[in-house]
Amino acid sequence: MLKTLIGRELLDNLMTFRFAAVALITLLLVVVNTVVLTQDYEQRLESYNDSVKRNHQDLRNSKTYSTAYLSVDRAPNPLSIFNIGLDKRLGNYIGIYHGFMPTLWDAQMHGTDNPFIAFFSSIDIVFVFEVILSLMGLIFAYDAIAGERERGTLRLVLAQPIGRGQILLAKYISAMVCLLVPLILSLLFALLLLTRSIPLSTADFLRIAGIVLTSFAYLSLFYLIGLLISVATPRTGTALMLAMFVWGFLILVYPNLIRVTVNPGGDIQARVKTAHNQIQQIIDEYERERQKFLENEGIAGEMSEFSKALGFYHQADVNPVTLTTYIENMSVLSEIRPDFEKYVPVAKRYYNFVLPLATRTVEKAWRVRKQALDEIYVRQARMDRILLKLSPIGIYDDATQAWAGTDLLGLRDFFNAAQRYRKIIIDYLYAKDAFSSREWFVADKGGVDWSTLPQFTFERSDVRTNAKRALPDMFLLLICNLVLFMAIVLIFIKSEV
Amino acid sequence: MWHITKREIYDNLNSLRFALTTVLLLALMVTNAVKHLREHPKRVQRYQDAVTESSDRLTAHADGSLYKLAQYGPGNFYKKPSPLHFCANGGESILPDTITVREPPVFATDAENNVILQGVWSLSYPDANLQNKNVGPNVSQVDWAFIIGYILSLIALWFTFDAFSGEREQGTLRLMLANSIPRHTVLIGKFLGALFSISIPFALAVLVNLLLISTANTVHLTAEAWGRLGIIFCLALLYTSLFVALGLLVSARVQQSAVSLMILLLTWVTFVVFMPSTLASIASSFSPATSFDEFWKQRNPVKEDLWDKYDEWLWSSKLDDKTLRGKSEFYTENAERDERWHEERSKYRSSQVYRARAITGISPATLLQHLIEGFAGTGFERHLQFVENTQRYARQLREFVADTDRADPESLHILGVREGTSKKPISPESVPRFEDTLNLSRDFNTAAMELLLLTLFVLVLLSGAYLAFVRVEV
Numbered sequence: 001m002l003k004t005l006i007g008r009e010l011l012d013n014l015m016t017f018r019f020a021a022v023a024l025i026t027l028l029l030v031v032v033n034t035v036v037l038t039q040d041y042e043q044r045l046e047s048y049n050d051s052v053k054r055n056h057q058d059l060r061n062s063k064t065y066s067t068a069y070l071s072v073d074r075a076p077n078p079l080s081i082f083n084i085g086l087d088k089r090l091g092n093y094i095g096i097y098h099g100f101m102p103t104l105w106d107a108q109m110h111g112t113d114n115p116f117i118a119f120f121s122s123i124d125i126v127f128v129f130e131v132i133l134s135l136m137g138l139i140f141a142y143d144a145i146a147g148e149r150e151r152g153t154l155r156l157v158l159a160q161p162i163g164r165g166q167i168l169l170a171k172y173i174s175a176m177v178c179l180l181v182p183l184i185l186s187l188l189f190a191l192l193l194l195t196r197s198i199p200l201s202t203a204d205f206l207r208i209a210g211i212v213l214t215s216f217a218y219l220s221l222f223y224l225i226g227l228l229i230s231v232a233t234p235r236t237g238t239a240l241m242l243a244m245f246v247w248g249f250l251i252l253v254y255p256n257l258i259r260v261t262v263n264p265g266g267d268i269q270a271r272v273k274t275a276h277n278q279i280q281q282i283i284d285e286y287e288r289e290r291q292k293f294l295e296n297e298g299i300a301g302e303m304s305e306f307s308k309a310l311g312f313y314h315q316a317d318v319n320p321v322t323l324t325t326y327i328e329n330m331s332v333l334s335e336i337r338p339d340f341e342k343y344v345p346v347a348k349r350y351y352n353f354v355l356p357l358a359t360r361t362v363e364k365a366w367r368v369r370k371q372a373l374d375e376i377y378v379r380q381a382r383m384d385r386i387l388l389k390l391s392p393i394g395i396y397d398d399a400t401q402a403w404a405g406t407d408l409l410g411l412r413d414f415f416n417a418a419q420r421y422r423k424i425i426i427d428y429l430y431a432k433d434a435f436s437s438r439e440w441f442v443a444d445k446g447g448v449d450w451s452t453l454p455q456f457t458f459e460r461s462d463v464r465t466n467a468k469r470a471l472p473d474m475f476l477l478l479i480c481n482l483v484l485f486m487a488i489v490l491i492f493i494k495s496e497v
Numbered sequence: 498m499w500h501i502t503k504r505e506i507y508d509n510l511n512s513l514r515f516a517l518t519t520v521l522l523l524a525l526m527v528t529n530a531v532k533h534l535r536e537h538p539k540r541v542q543r544y545q546d547a548v549t550e551s552s553d554r555l556t557a558h559a560d561g562s563l564y565k566l567a568q569y570g571p572g573n574f575y576k577k578p579s580p581l582h583f584c585a586n587g588g589e590s591i592l593p594d595t596i597t598v599r600e601p602p603v604f605a606t607d608a609e610n611n612v613i614l615q616g617v618w619s620l621s622y623p624d625a626n627l628q629n630k631n632v633g634p635n636v637s638q639v640d641w642a643f644i645i646g647y648i649l650s651l652i653a654l655w656f657t658f659d660a661f662s663g664e665r666e667q668g669t670l671r672l673m674l675a676n677s678i679p680r681h682t683v684l685i686g687k688f689l690g691a692l693f694s695i696s697i698p699f700a701l702a703v704l705v706n707l708l709l710i711s712t713a714n715t716v717h718l719t720a721e722a723w724g725r726l727g728i729i730f731c732l733a734l735l736y737t738s739l740f741v742a743l744g745l746l747v748s749a750r751v752q753q754s755a756v757s758l759m760i761l762l763l764t765w766v767t768f769v770v771f772m773p774s775t776l777a778s779i780a781s782s783f784s785p786a787t788s789f790d791e792f793w794k795q796r797n798p799v800k801e802d803l804w805d806k807y808d809e810w811l812w813s814s815k816l817d818d819k820t821l822r823g824k825s826e827f828y829t830e831n832a833e834r835d836e837r838w839h840e841e842r843s844k845y846r847s848s849q850v851y852r853a854r855a856i857t858g859i860s861p862a863t864l865l866q867h868l869i870e871g872f873a874g875t876g877f878e879r880h881l882q883f884v885e886n887t888q889r890y891a892r893q894l895r896e897f898v899a900d901t902d903r904a905d906p907e908s909l910h911i912l913g914v915r916e917g918t919s920k921k922p923i924s925p926e927s928v929p930r931f932e933d934t935l936n937l938s939r940d941f942n943t944a945a946m947e948l949l950l951l952t953l954f955v956l957v958l959l960s961g962a963y964l965a966f967v968r969v970e971v
Contacts, residue, residue, distance in 0.1 A: 018759050025763050029771055036778040043782065086632060104632075116591075116850045116877070123774035131770055139759055237659075238513065240755060244655060244762070245517050252647055253521070255636050257528060381633035388634050397634065408632050 009174035023182035030186035037081040044076040063443030066330035083126040085406025099327035101366040102418040134222040141226025142243040210403040217477040218396040224484040275372035286361040309340035325365040327358040331441035352436035399473035505690025519698040526706035533583035538715040559925040564918040570618030577933040579874035585642040587876030593623040619832035642869040657744025659754035742958035749966040772860035780853035828913040
């Protein structure tokens with residue numbers, strides 16, 4: 001019986017105009033956007049490759065350790081085509097040196113993009129799905145029960161020996177099968193276009209499968225919302241109207257309303273100020289120790305002479321707004337005048353003392369800064385995201401971001417890798433005795449050999465991690481689906497035909 | 498005709514959709530007003546603090562001597578926040594609101610770190626604000642542009658999808674046409690009826706919004722601002738009538754109202770939601786941006802040339818006319834080149850944005866967004882105007898310095914060099930001050946094209962609806 005019902009519903013749905021229209025529009029939008037997004041990705045990849053090349057060149061050109069500007073680049077994520085997340089919004093290269101902690105908050109953008117173009121909102125495939133799939137689900141559901149009730153066929157069906165739950169199940173299954181067709185079809189086309197120019201790994205395909213699964217749950221949720229409306233309203237006209245209202249509210253109005261709750265209050269400035277003072281104290285302490293060393297060495301009074309001899313440049317600062325902390329100790333000198341040779345041993349001792357100290361200092365400052373920035377930016381963002389989850393669009397967006405690896409955690413993976421790399425570089429410098437070497441500040445005895453420098457590599461987190469991050473949201477979607485379905489069954493059983 | 502219009506309005510007034518619309522629009526407009534009232538005073542305060550500081554700097558420079566003013570120039574420039582910020586946010590978080598005045602560059606120092614060559618100030622145009630620390634979800638603001646562009650257009654479709662198909666289903670269309678009413682009258686009656694029924698809740702919501710904003714003593718709206726609000730309200734009506742016409746067109750051609758609504762929704766989604774972003778992406782990929790390095794390369798040889806060109810004067814400490822003049826020319830040319838380079842880069846970028854804007858103009862939602870931004874005094878157009886104002890003022894200030902110097906007979910009239918400039922004290926009050934102003938007629942001029950396009954869309958759709966309805970069989 002169930003099979004007959006499903007078969008009938010399937011035929012009913014497939015032969016309609018709405019099916020054709022929805023399938024066509026979905027296909028069109030996904031294909032067009034995939035082409036555009038692929039192009040955009042390729043441009044970003046090119047700018048990444050340029051930057052990597054330039055950085056290599058810069059490094060090879062630097063003859064001393066102190067003037068070497070080492071930086072790492074973040075490659076664009078190919079899955080950002082599905083959900084762009086934070087991939088394009090946050091910076092994509094960052095400097096690596098002992099006196100600076102590479103973090104998410106200090107990353108720079110490759111200068112090749114026109115930032116004013118960012119003025120126009122960007123788009124991704126998940127956004128297309130967010131809007132279209134929800135609309136599809138509602139359009140297919142609004143007259144499922146109300147329509148049959150109006151035409152009188154519901155009475156007829158119920159006269160058969162068949163449970164009401166079964167009718168709902170049959171409707172649900174057949175509609176979902178129908179709705180899956182445009183979803184899968186458009187995704188296949190998208191993948192076809194993608195793989196032509198972007199190589200995807202097996203892991204990427206698994207991640208995409210995760211995105212498809214989430215999309216499916218999201219679609220089902222909206223179908224059920226439509227079904228609920230259809231069960232609860234007597235006429236199709238009203239059901240349609242309500243469905244459209246709910247759609248407009250959940251997709252358009254609510255996500256934009258949550259910004260109002262954001263309270264960029266004055267306490268943020270207070271928080272920044274306290275953190276700034278704390279970091280300043282850490283830097284002051286560093287400065288005191290440095291001065292003490294200079295006094296012990298007896299060159300505190302000769303500082304100007306010392307600086308001139310070495311082309312010495314020292315700066316330790318914390319930005320009062322961003323709390324960026326850095327300590328620079330370097331020399332910009334190609335050779336040392338013979339009469340200044342006497343300063344070389346002192347300079348070696350100085351650098352050997354001050355560089356490890358600077359390394360420790362910025363690490364200490366980062367712990368303070370991390371806490372402050374987490375409280376200021378991350379907590380607010382997290383609250384926004386939680387609020388957004390009251391609309392299915394928020395849950396869906398978060399889950400797909402987690403699958404694509406373009407969420408905050410995914411981006412943090414990169415910056416954690418950058419911090420690990422900084423550690424490796426410092427260890428490497430220790431191993432080469434670079435801090436106490438002449439090559440730190442002057443290159444007259446031949447430049448530094450960069451060939452043995454460890455290379456930076458970054459692998460996106462594996463699929464299991466992505467799945468673990470996406471799971472809570474997918475679970476939430478599932479629960480919503482179940483609860484809605486049960487509610488529908490309850491209402492339908494109790495309703496009079 | 499008025500009869501039909503009246504009937505339509507009465508019909509709509511009692512419907513569920515009218516109630517829902519009123520509640521939704523009121524909620525959105527109140528939210529908008531509350532948010533504006535909470536944030537605008539802070540914005541204004543920030544601006545005023547910045548302007549005071551900048552003005553103090555100018556006074557400090559002018560207090561010293563004419564030379565100091567000529568060398569250090571004014572303080573930084575700040576974009577005045579628009580009182581109509583609640584109408585359109587206009588990408589405020591991305592667009593820069595400051596034009597900084599660069600300190601005079603130090604070209605050379607002697608062994609004791611004394612400056613021996615120091616240039617003059619120049620303007621530096623900041624990039625878009627990319628130091629965005631926002632890691633939150635990507636959502637837009639609830640401003641008028643959003644409410645009108647997205648919500649009101651959707652409501653327009655909501656009110657008209659069953660205008661003809663519904664009546665046809667009920668059979669009342671046949672009845673009405675049996676009377677001696679020409680079809681175009683029916684169409685216009687329906688059109689006006691729907692437009693009025695939407696305008697009523699919208700006008701109500703706007704009134705509540707403006708009431709909240711104008712009665713608060715923290716925000717002041719000038720007569721000009723009210724005029725601009727009036728224009729924006731008319732724009733909203735024009736834009737709504739576009740979607741009303743679209744709804745009537747589809748409704749006249751399609752038999753079932755459910756199908757009609759579906760077609761309308763899919764059209765709406767395509768034109769309003771997807772078209773702007775997709776087209777912008779396409780447009781931006783047409784014009785690959787030049788990197789910072791390439792621009793740098795273009796500029797650097799020029800700098801070398803300058804050093805060569807003025808080499809014989811730069812290193813001499815003589816105070817004769819020729820040396821001073823050489824140094825002065827070196828400084829001014831340096832500053833001018835710096836500025837020109839920045840200006841070219843920003844011009845190149847704006848031309849890219851303009852191209853993207855032109856292409857996205859196919860979508861009426863983008864047209865409306867640009868129009869509202871234009872009249873609310875926010876957005877990209879406003880940014881360009883701010884840049885222009887700054888440039889005009891910079892010229893004015895430089896002329897003032899030259900004129901003041903010329904008035905002093907003892908001066909050698911060689912600007913940018915201490916020995917060549919007038920040593921008479923100047924009163925800081927006489928120095929012209931920067932004022933960031935908006936010009937309504939200029940806004941009209943830039944908006945004219947888009948306004949025409951929007952009107953054209955409305956006319957095309959209306960005549961389309963007319964043709965469709967006249968030829969349809971009932």
